[in-house]
Structure formats: C-alpha cells, structure tokens
Amino acid sequence: MAAAEIESVLPELFRGIDLAGVFLNGVLGGIIARRRRFDAVGFALLAIVSALGGGMLRDTLLQAGTPVALTDPYYLGTALAGAAVAFVIRLDGTWWNRFFILADGMVLGCWAATGAAKTLSLGLGVLPAVLLGVTTAVGGGMIRDVAVGQVPAVFGGNTLYATSAIFASGALIAVDAAGEPELGMLAAIVVGAGLSVLARWRNWRLPEH
Amino acid sequence: MAAAEIESVLPELFRGIDLAGVFLNGVLGGIIARRRRFDAVGFALLAIVSALGGGMLRDTLLQAGTPVALTDPYYLGTALAGAAVAFVIRLDGTWWNRFFILADGMVLGCWAATGAAKTLSLGLGVLPAVLLGVTTAVGGGMIRDVAVGQVPAVFGGNTLYATSAIFASGALIAVDAAGEPELGMLAAIVVGAGLSVLARWRNWRLPEH
Amino acid sequence: MAAAEIESVLPELFRGIDLAGVFLNGVLGGIIARRRRFDAVGFALLAIVSALGGGMLRDTLLQAGTPVALTDPYYLGTALAGAAVAFVIRLDGTWWNRFFILADGMVLGCWAATGAAKTLSLGLGVLPAVLLGVTTAVGGGMIRDVAVGQVPAVFGGNTLYATSAIFASGALIAVDAAGEPELGMLAAIVVGAGLSVLARWRNWRLPEH
Numbered sequence: 001m002a003a004a005e006i007e008s009v010l011p012e013l014f015r016g017i018d019l020a021g022v023f024l025n026g027v028l029g030g031i032i033a034r035r036r037r038f039d040a041v042g043f044a045l046l047a048i049v050s051a052l053g054g055g056m057l058r059d060t061l062l063q064a065g066t067p068v069a070l071t072d073p074y075y076l077g078t079a080l081a082g083a084a085v086a087f088v089i090r091l092d093g094t095w096w097n098r099f100f101i102l103a104d105g106m107v108l109g110c111w112a113a114t115g116a117a118k119t120l121s122l123g124l125g126v127l128p129a130v131l132l133g134v135t136t137a138v139g140g141g142m143i144r145d146v147a148v149g150q151v152p153a154v155f156g157g158n159t160l161y162a163t164s165a166i167f168a169s170g171a172l173i174a175v176d177a178a179g180e181p182e183l184g185m186l187a188a189i190v191v192g193a194g195l196s197v198l199a200r201w202r203n204w205r206l207p208e209h
Numbered sequence: 210m211a212a213a214e215i216e217s218v219l220p221e222l223f224r225g226i227d228l229a230g231v232f233l234n235g236v237l238g239g240i241i242a243r244r245r246r247f248d249a250v251g252f253a254l255l256a257i258v259s260a261l262g263g264g265m266l267r268d269t270l271l272q273a274g275t276p277v278a279l280t281d282p283y284y285l286g287t288a289l290a291g292a293a294v295a296f297v298i299r300l301d302g303t304w305w306n307r308f309f310i311l312a313d314g315m316v317l318g319c320w321a322a323t324g325a326a327k328t329l330s331l332g333l334g335v336l337p338a339v340l341l342g343v344t345t346a347v348g349g350g351m352i353r354d355v356a357v358g359q360v361p362a363v364f365g366g367n368t369l370y371a372t373s374a375i376f377a378s379g380a381l382i383a384v385d386a387a388g389e390p391e392l393g394m395l396a397a398i399v400v401g402a403g404l405s406v407l408a409r410w411r412n413w414r415l416p417e418h
Numbered sequence: 419m420a421a422a423e424i425e426s427v428l429p430e431l432f433r434g435i436d437l438a439g440v441f442l443n444g445v446l447g448g449i450i451a452r453r454r455r456f457d458a459v460g461f462a463l464l465a466i467v468s469a470l471g472g473g474m475l476r477d478t479l480l481q482a483g484t485p486v487a488l489t490d491p492y493y494l495g496t497a498l499a500g501a502a503v504a505f506v507i508r509l510d511g512t513w514w515n516r517f518f519i520l521a522d523g524m525v526l527g528c529w530a531a532t533g534a535a536k537t538l539s540l541g542l543g544v545l546p547a548v549l550l551g552v553t554t555a556v557g558g559g560m561i562r563d564v565a566v567g568q569v570p571a572v573f574g575g576n577t578l579y580a581t582s583a584i585f586a587s588g589a590l591i592a593v594d595a596a597g598e599p600e601l602g603m604l605a606a607i608v609v610g611a612g613l614s615v616l617a618r619w620r621n622w623r624l625p626e627h
Contacts, residue, residue, distance in 0.1 A: 038364045045364065056270060063272060067270060070337040128489075132488075146355060146565055147364075152565065154460070155463065156455060206458050209457070209505065242573070247573045248624035250574075250624060251574045254570075257549065275479070
C-alpha cells in the first residue's frame with residue numbers, strides 16, 4: 001500500500017482498537033466481579049467503570065461536553081457485552097493471558113493518545129495532555145480498584161503500566177507537534193504496546209521507595 | 210378527582226418525594242456516621258454525599274450546568290437537617306425500618322425517573338438514560354460506601370436494589386415514549402417502590418457468581 | 419505602608435500562598451507515597467490528587483470551565499516538584515512539623531476562601547459557597563485518603579480541620595458581603611490558620627458520636 005492508502009485506513013483501525021479496548025476492559029471488570037462473587041448488577045457496574053471510567057473522568061475534567069462514553073451509541077453496549085462474556089465464560093489460561101497483555105498494551109497506547117490529543121486540541125499544555133492521556137488509559141482501572149477496596153495497582157508494584165501510558169502520550173505529543181496527528185496515534189500505540197509488553201515480559205518495574 | 214386534577218398535583222407530589230428523599234438519605238448518612246463515631250463534620254459530609262452524591266455525579270457527567278444539588282436552595286439544607294436528626298435521635302426499631310423501606314423505595318423510583326428523564330431530555334439514548342437513572346438512585350450510596358471503606362452494597366448481596374432502579378428507569382422511558390412524562394414518573398415510583406419492597410420482603414436477590 | 423499599598427500587594431501574596439499550598443500538598447502526597455513504598459508514578463499521582471484534587475472537584479462541580487488545575491501553567495509542575503522533593507528528602511522532625519502546621523493552616527484558609535469566593539461569583543448561595551470552600555480546602559486530602567484505602571481523616575478524630583475551613587469560608591463570605599473581597603481572603607487566611615494551629619496545639623476536637 002502507498003503511504004496515502006495506509007493513512008486512509010488508520011481512522012477505522014483506531015476506532016477498532018478503541019472499541020476493542022472498551023470490550024476488553026468490560027471483560028476485565030467482569031473477571032474482577034466474578035472473583036468477588038458480585039451479581040449481574042455488580043458485573044455491569046464494574047465493566048462500565050473499567051471500560052469507560054477513564055474517558056468519563058477525562059471528559060468531566062476537560063468540560064468540553066457530555067462524555068463520549070455517553071454520547072457514542074456503541075460504548076455502553078460494548079462494555080456490557082464484555083461483562084456478559086465474563087459472566088458466562090471463565091477466561092484464563094496461557095493463551096488468553098498472552099493475547100490479553102498484547103491487546104491491553106495496544107489499547108493503553110490508543111487511549112493515552114486519545115486523551116493527550118483531546119487535551120491539546122482544547123488548547124491546554126503538554127503537562128495536562130500527559131496527565132489526561134494517562135488518566136484516559138489507567139483512570140478506569142484506578143476507579144475500579146478503589147471501588148472494590150483495593151489500592152490502585154498503578155501506584156506501585158506493576159510493570160511500567162502507567163509509565164507506558166506516559167511514553168505513549170509523549171509519542172503522540174511529539175509526532176502531533178510535527179504536524180502528523182494520525183501517525184502520532186500510531187506511534188503511541190506502538191510505544192504503549194511495545195513498552196508495556198516488554199516490561200511485562202522482562203518484569204521491569206520502577207524502583208519502589 | 211378527575212384525571213386532569215390528578216395530573217395538576219403530580220409535580221408537587223414529585224417535589225415532595227424528591228425532598229423527602231434528600232432528607233431520608235441525609236438521615237441514612239448520619240446513621241452510618243453515628244455507627245462509625247464520626248464527628249459533626251463527618252455527619253454533614255456523609256449526609257451530603259448520601260443525599261446529593263448521585264445527582265451531583267449525574268449532573269457532572271451530563272455537563273448541562275451546575276448540579277441541581279448546588280443551585281436548588283433547599284437541597285443542602287435538607288440533607289444537613291437529616292444529618293442533624295440522625296445526630297440527635299437514634300433511629301431504629303421495626304416501625305422505623307418498615308417506614309424506611311417503603312419511603313426509600315419510593316425515592317429510589319423517583320430519583321431513577323428523574324435521572325432517566327433528564328438524560329433523555331438532553332437527546333441521549335436509552336442505555337445512557339438507564340445508566341444515569343441508576344446513578345441518580347444509587348450513586349450517592351455507592352460513593353458513601355467507598356468513602357467509609359466498604360465495597361458498595363449495590364455490587365452484590367442486596368435485595369434487587371439497583372435492579373429496582375433499572376426497572377423504574379425503564380418504566381419512565383417507556384411511558385415517556387408514549388408521550389406521558391408525568392405518568393412515567395408516577396409509574397417509576399410505583400415500580401421502584403413495589404419491586405424494592407417486594408424484594409426486601411421476600412428476600413429476592415440476583416444470583417451471585 | 420498605607421492601606422492602599424497593602425491592598426496592592428495582596429493579590430501576589432494570595433498567589434504565593436496558593437502555589438505554596440500546591441507545593442506543600444504535593445510534598446504531603448509524596449510523604450504518604452513514601453510511607454506506602456509506591457513508585458515514582460504513585461508519588462506523582464498522589465501528589466497531584468493531594469495538591470489539586472480539591473480544586474478539580476470544585477471546578478467540575480461548578481461547571482464553569484476546565485479546572486484551573488489544568489489551565490494554570492504552574493499548578494501541575496509545582497505539585498510534581500513537591501512529589502520530587504518528598505521522593506528525594508525525608509521530611510520530618512519538630513521544625514518541619516511546626517512549619518508545616520502553620521503553612522498548612524494558611525493554605526487551608528486561602529483555599530477555603532478561593533472556593534467560597536468562586537461559588538459566590540457564580541451566583542450560588544451561602545451554603546454551597548461554604549460546601550465548596552471546604553471542598554477546595556480538604557477535598558484533595560479526602561480523595562487521597564480514599565485512594566490509599568483509608569477513611570478520610572476529616573470525618574472524625576482530627577483537630578478541627580474541616581471546621582477551620584468552614585470558619586474561613588464564613589469569614590470570606592461575611593467580609594465579601596461587606597464589599598471587601600480582598601480583605602475577606604486575608605480574613606479567611608488568618609481565621610483558617612489561627613483556628614487550625616490553635617486546635618492542633620490545644621488538641622481541640624469536635625465531640626465524636
């Protein structure tokens with residue numbers, strides 16, 4: 001494919017990764033609900049928080065209109081479909097884990113880039129863009145952890161999870177500044193997935209205090 | 210009374226149930242503050258979160274102006290009055306519990322309908338309307354539970370509490386679609402109170418995982 | 419200095435106290451992250467929540483534009499600088515504690531006044547102004563406490579902390595109503611610092627239930 005052709009399919013690719021992320025995080029919320037023996041309402045609420053909480057938090061902070069999680073007709077249904085799958089099927093095993101780590105890394109990069117790009121587009125600076133990139137990527141998981149009484153995993157002891165989101169946001173910001181927003185999104189997905197998968201594989205962690 | 214007369218008193222009835230709900234949930238926040246031996250500030254904060262947290266969460270998510278909880282001159286004072294009553298009087302006993310379950314069910318239906326109706330009025334879809342109906346009805350209690358270090362009761366082990374709010378939101382949406390918003394509110398209150406009281410009485414629960 | 423001269427330096431003084439508060443609460447978030455052995459991401463997130471969470475909560479509730487915490491170019495960097503200091507230096511000892519209690523009290527008064535003044539300026543009433551004054555002053559600490567799995571200290575067992583914020587908000591509202599907003603801010607800082615330092619020194623507490 002020529003470069004122009006590649007660029008023309010990127011928006012659909014990003015949309016696909018985004019919705020896959022909503023589905024995956026809906027499943028993840030459901031898996032945690034299953035572990036806690038919650039009922040169907042608990043599955044639905046944890047799936048919605050996991051899948052859409054980060055974007056909702058970003059959009060309420062930015063105050064640039066009703067959160068996409070509520071206006072996009074696919075988001076809520078996709079998150080609930082994830083919850084339903086986790087309700088019916090018990091997902092584990094080596095292949096599920098390998099698939100999940102890769103897919104989760106791509107989603108992390110995609111969401112970090114979305115958050116950073118939206119923040120920049122509203123005229124805010126680089127630091128808020130990184131913060132809201134990270135919020136979009138890890139905020140839903142943080143709220144979910146707090147809701148079930150756990151200290152958020154991103155505070156420590158994880159393998160460069162929020163750190164990957166910081167670098168993915170940075171990749172978007174750098175390439176976006178060069179006038180290539182779509183390539184920036186692609187770069188963020190590659191950086192986010194690459195770094196988070198590598199860190200998980202090699203068990204890289206930030207030094208804890 | 211003729212149908213037209215009934216309809217003309219409905220708005221005041223709904224307003225009464227709404228404010229009674231703020232008061233009751235202020236009392237409920239205060240009862241929990243008393244159990245935890247909090248001081249007067251803790252009573253006030255838990256009462257405000259319990260009574261107004263769901264509506265505040267709905268209104269910050271909808272981003273259609275400053276939350277009603279702050280602009281309505283009666284809400285904050287009514288929630289604090291509930292806290293004050295719980296501070297002074299120890300509320301328990303069979304009759305209090307019976308009264309509370311019925312009143313709480315009516316409020317649940319009223320708030321679910323309010324949240325669903327407001328969401329629809331902003332042009333959002335049915336799924337967001339149900340989500341924000343449930344948020345209005347149970348969101349304050351969820352935030353309160355998390356704030357005192359408990360896993361929200363609505364996640365599991367309760368007697369169809371959020372489920373009643375789902376059905377109440379659905380009742381509002383159905384009757385509202387038939388062009389009768391006020392009857393929709395009435396239907397939601399009947400459905401919410403009926404189902405939650407029945408479920409409490411018969412100890413109905415969703416299957417847990 | 420003449421009264422007019424004093425008034426002309428007040429805005430810079432308030433700005434200084436405000437930014438000092440962001441820094442101090444960034445340090446405080448970092449101190450808690452150090453105690454919990456979080457990594458650098460945990461330090462940064464707790465610092466941001468501690469230092470900017472109250473103002474963010476106020477601004478999302480007021481819905482009068484993107485939170486100052488994101489639009490002001492100094493806030494995020496200052497909070498992160500506080501986290502960095504706490505990461506590198508272990509802050510304790512009698513003199514640090516004495517300095518901290520006084521500085522924290524001034525910040526508490528300054529933030530309570532800022533929140534109350536902003537609420538009044540949007541045409542809201544006295545009760546919401548007090549609520550959002552207290553939210554600005556103690557909201558960040560509350561969210562931080564909940565995030566690390568603790569019941570917020572302001573609910574009980576503290577030495578008139580939120581109470582000092584209530585009185586500081588009240589001082590701003592009273593002096594502002596007399597047509598002197600800048601003196602109101604000054605009064606709030608004096609009242610907030612005075613009452614909270616005095617309460618800490620004399621171990622004054624609200625009666626617990």
